[in-house]
Amino acid sequence: MPQVSLTVNGRSHTAEIEGRTLLVELLRENMGLTGTHVGCDTSQCGACVVHVDGESVKSCTMLAIQANGAAVTTIEGIAESDGTLHPMQAMFREHHALQCGFCTPGMVMSAIDLVQMHPEGLTEDQIRHGLEGNLCRCTGYHNIVKAIAAAWPIMHGKELPLAAE
Amino acid sequence: MGFEGIGASVRRKEDHRFLSGRGSYTDDINRPGQLYAVIRRADRPHAKILGIDTAAASAAPGVSAVYTGAELEADGVGGVPCGWQVHSKDGSPMAEPPHPVLAIGKVRHVGDPVAVVIAATRQQAKNAAELLVIDYEDLPAIAAVRDAVAAGAPLVHDDVPGNVCFDWHIGDKAIVDAAFAQAAHVVELDLTNNRLVPNAMEPRAAIGDFDRSSGEFTLYTTSQNPHVIRLLMGAFVLHIPEHKLRVVAPDVGGGFGSKIYHYAEEAIVTWAAGKLHRPVKWTCDRSEAFMSDAHGRDHSSKAAMALDAQGKFLALRVSTLANMGAYLSTFAPAIPTYLSATLLAGVYTTPAIYAEVKAVFTHTVPVDAYRGAGRPESAYLLERLVDVIAHDTGLDRVAIRRLNFIPRDAFPYQTPVALNYDSGDYQATLKSALAAADWDGFPARRQAAAARGKLRGIGISTYVEACGIAPSKLVGQLGARAGLYEVANIRVHPTGSVTVLTGTHSHGQGHETTFAQLVSDQLGIPIDQVDVVHGDTAKIPFGMGTYGSRSLAVGGSAMVKAMDKVIAKGKKIAAHLMEASVEDIEFKDGRFSVAGTDKSKALAEISLAAYVPHNYPIEELEPGLDETAFYDPKNFTFPGGCHICEVEIDRDTGTVTVANMVAVDDVGRVINPMIVEGQVQGGLAQGIGQALMENAVYDSEAQLVTGSFMDYQMPRAHDFPPMITSTENTLCTHNPLGSKGVGETGAIGCPPAVINAVVDALRDYGVRHLDMPATPQKIWSIIQANQPRMAAE
Known part of the structure; x- marks a missing residue:
């Protein structure tokens, strides 16, 4: 069986896996990192989003061996080591941006990438379109959008510029 | 520490684990030695099973067992039971055809489970399931209710003639007919309420486990009501006595009704675990x-609707065909009847109502409660009909509603269709919503929209619904095969912290916070000293779970009752410790004090005395401070309100954009406004989804066309505007909290407001009604087919 070596949340990990093993299966089944969820089978829902070398990826759509040598970050790996929540996690809680919690890990990982990719600022419309790949059935997205807008200034250390539109 | 009592937007206790990836959903649980089940399902809607060749699958790598309906039947496994029996007009009970756990003889819908393969890994089980050879003889099939009741339609069950499960009615037909005969106007409307797929983000999953030393079965399952599953599966399907069956519903990723029911897969994994003496796990794919x-x-x-010359509603007549699917799901018969037709008075004084419901079997997936469960159907029917009345008579949409509202001073109000509304103020919610929506x-x-080339419309809906279904005696008379009380156990520990065990279940509603807040408020202890436990039949007393927005109104009321018992006992202990009379003991802000003195004891001092009863009235009082209460509601609760939607339509594409969505709801006493607002927003999103996007489509041969997220349009973030929500509350008069429930209001009030807005936007195109979902294709076709009438008309 092929071997895969990667870093997950800062720890190196090596496993022998079937070639068809998906990254999400490696994380959930092999490593016990069950924070990353599987909500569909057509790459639509985004519950499985993780960061691979800093970019958000649907881990149900990537083979584990494709992540060989990569640095993977999951929802378990974004808080401080003392348990202090990442600003995005904190703002999700502050703005009641989660209900059942199932889409939340993928939503948070996508949202972090979205904010990081837009140091120039983010409009509400950009946030809504930026969440195209993540489904939530509970919240109506209203509070998720608020939470992301609230996390932007904390992550970038400056005020969110007013929309130019 | 800020204010954390009733009325505070306390941030949720459960969030930390969900945000850190430490939730424990069913598929996150793995048991030692676990095997994996994969189910082979019918790929066709209706066929005889001539044979199933399991040889290749059984011999495939890693396979422990292959089971078909024959093995389960031979072992005495019963069918999936229905929890509600409805009687037809003539008094006869509904047809209740068998619903085998795995198909026997025939398959009756695409997805009907035929065989299960159990293997060491999920992939091995999947591979082996592909090797099953099922020999089918295809039979004709029907998916639509009107096709199912047509003469000569193929039968779903051979012994259910005409595919009619029951033919039920409510109300006084003679009075209604007489009112119609004398009406100044009669306005008619035919409409469908589109079929939806609930799609909680967590797919269902189940793990069966068997302990050989104790002989005890454990089922981990994605359920909204673990005790109901234990009762139904234990008593009717697997014949496991309840003391040998534990059902755990851990963190559950959304339900919206779809996780109320007892499903075949729960029985399959539990039964197989007993056969194989190994845990067996099944996880559902989205497709x-x-x-x-x-x-x-x-x-x-x-x-x-029959109206007088001024537009007063005189009588309403409704005839509904309700699709049950191929088998009766747990509460399916109650949805179109006691949870829908009984709401046909809505917020109006319509004095006479007659409704008939024919429930029909088709070759489709079973249909049951989905967020709102019957009330969205009646609200949609009524609120569309009122707009069509305005359209046909020229009366103003708001004025006609005001004219017919049940007035604020008319409560309690007895409707002609059984329900007795305890409170409400429909003028108030209307007024607030009109202002909020400008x-x-x-x-x-x-x-301004016209100047930009867009069609803009506004729509309103004024609705009432019924939550906290009750009382048990009444629902029993109506056919429920269960009680509908709730239970709470308030366990004050020796050092004063509290564990609350509730029979309700949280799968997104935030119970761990709301209930902790309630207990913190009533017992005067910090919220971090309160933990709420739910979802495990080995821990909690027998409770009924969460659906129908019942958890606070019914479950919270049980908590209040149990806390009253704790306080009453605490007063006796305090009286003893402070050498006072019980009548002189007051309890406030967590302290028992002797009236008129400065003597007092904290709850923790009383609880310590209760568990270490050295100085204790042991002759009169048992030790401990641990009280349980069952609360059987006296009536339903009746949330209501006004939703207003504004849309803009692109003429070139037919695309509808929701420009504004306002909801003003009356939900009774609010414990946590932040959570209430979140519930409304989520409900509105599902309401807009139903109105504009979502539709479960079967083709003419009953094949499911929308079988994945690729084909079924789930609402996404950019489909919505910010939502403007508020409450305008009157209190429920018959439960101790005054709370009514909020989980479903959005999904109930919203769809007619959206469609009323779409029809309003298209008013120059001669549109009187269109069915949901209002897709771009549907609207574009209307625009293409109709020349706009001149504005002067």
């Missing part, structure tokens, strides 16, 4: 969920 989770809605109705400013916005 599998589309054809195995109970669907929602799918009603086809004819409605007619109703009067709409013509200017419409004009």
Whole structure:
């Protein structure tokens, strides 16, 4: 069986896996990192989003061996080591941006990438379109959008510029 | 520490684990030695099973067992039971055909489970399931209710003639007929309530486990009501006595009704675990969920309102065909009847109502409650009908509603269709919503949109619904095969912290916070000293779970009752310790004090005395401070309100954009406004989804066309505007909290407001009604087919 070596949340990990093993299966089944969820089978829902070398990826759509040598970050790996929540996690809680919690890990990982990719600022419309790949059935997205807008200034250390539109 | 009592937007206790990836959903649980089950399902809607060749699958690598309906039947496994029996007009009970756990003889819908393969890994089980050879003889099939009742339609069950499960009615037909005969106007409307797939983000999953030393079975399952599953599966399907069956519903990723029901897969993994003496896990694929989770809605109705010359409603007549799917799901018969037709008075004084419901079997996935469960169907019917009345008579949409509202001083109000509303103020919610939506400013916005080449419309809906279904005696008379009380156990520990055990279940509603807040408020202890436990039949007393927005109104009331018992006992202990009379003991802010003195004891001092009863009235009082209460509601609760939607339509594409969505709801006493607002927003999103996007489509041969997220349009973030929500509350008069419930209001009030807005936007195109979902294709076709009437008309 092929071997895969990667870093997950800062720890190196090596496993022998079937070639068809998906990254999400490696994380959930092999490593016990069950924070990353599987909500569909057509790459639509985004519950499985993780960061691979800093970019958000649907881990149900990537083979584990494709992540060989990569640095993977999951929802378990974004808080401080003392348990202090990442600003995005904190703002999700502050703005009641989660209900059942199932889409939340993928939503948070996508949202972090979205904010990081837009140091120039983010409009509400950009946030809504930026969440195209993540489904939530509970919240109506209203509070998720608020939470992301609230996390932007904390992550970038400056005020969110007013929309130019 | 800030204010954390009733009325505070306390941030949720459960969030930390969900945000850190430490939730424990069923598929996150793995048991030692676990095997994996994969189910082979029918890929066709109706066929005889001539044979199943399991040889290749059984011999495949890693396979422990292959089971078909024959093995389960031979072992005495019963069918999936129905929890509600409805009787037809003539008094005969509904047809209740067998619903085998794995198909026997025939398959009756795409997705009907035929065989299960159990193997060491999920992939091995999947591979082996592909090797099963099932020999089918295809039979004709029907998916739509009107096709199912047509003469000569193929039968879903050979012994159910005409595919009619029951033919039920409510109300006084003679009075209604007489009112119609004398009416100044009669307005008729035919409409369908589109079929939906609930699609909670967590797919269903189940793990069966068997302990050989104790002989005890454990089922971990994605359920909204673990005790109901234990009762139904233990008593009717697997014949496991309840003391040998534990059902755990851990963190559950959304339900919306679809996780109320007892499903075949729960029985399969539990039974197989007993056979194989190994844990057996099944996790649903999303595509599998589309054809195995109970669907929602799918009603086809004819409605007619009789009016006097001024527009007062005189009588309402409704005839509905309700799709049950191929088998009866747990509460399916109650949805179109006691949870829908009984709401046909709505917020209006219509004095006479007659409704008939024919429930029909089709070759489709079973249909049951989905967020709102019957009330969205009646609200949609009524609120569309009122707008069509305005359209046909020329009366103003708001004025006609005001004219017919049940007035604020008329409560309690007895409707002609059984329900007795305890409280409400429909003028107040209407007034607030009109202001929040700037109703009067709409013509200017419409004009501005027209200048941009867009069609703009505004729509209103004023609704009432019924939550906290009750009382048990009444629902028993109506056919429920269960009680509908709730239970709470308040366990004050020796050092004063509290564990609350509730029979309700949280799958997104935030109970761990709301209930902790309630207990913190009533017992005067910090919220971090309170933990709420739910979802495990080995821990909690027998409770009924969460659906129908019942948890606070019914479960919270049980908590109040149990806390009253704790306080009453605490007063006796305090009286003893402070050498005072019980009548002189007051309890406030967590302290028992002797009236008129400065003597007092904290709850923790009383609880310590209760568990270390050295100085204790042991002759009169048992030790401990641990009280349980069961609360059987006296009546339903009746949330209501006003939703207003504003849309803009692109003429070139037919695309509808929701420009504004306002909801003003009356939900009774609010414990946590932040959570209430979140519930409304989520409900509105599902309401807009139903109105504009979502539709479970079967083709003419009953094949499911929308079988994945690729084909079924789930609402996404950019489909919505910010939502403007508020409450305008009157208190429930018959429960101790005054709370009514909020989980479903959005999904109930919203769809007619959206469609009323779409029809308003298309008013120059001669549109009187269009069915949901209002897709771009549907609207583009209307625009293409109709020349706009001149504005002068």
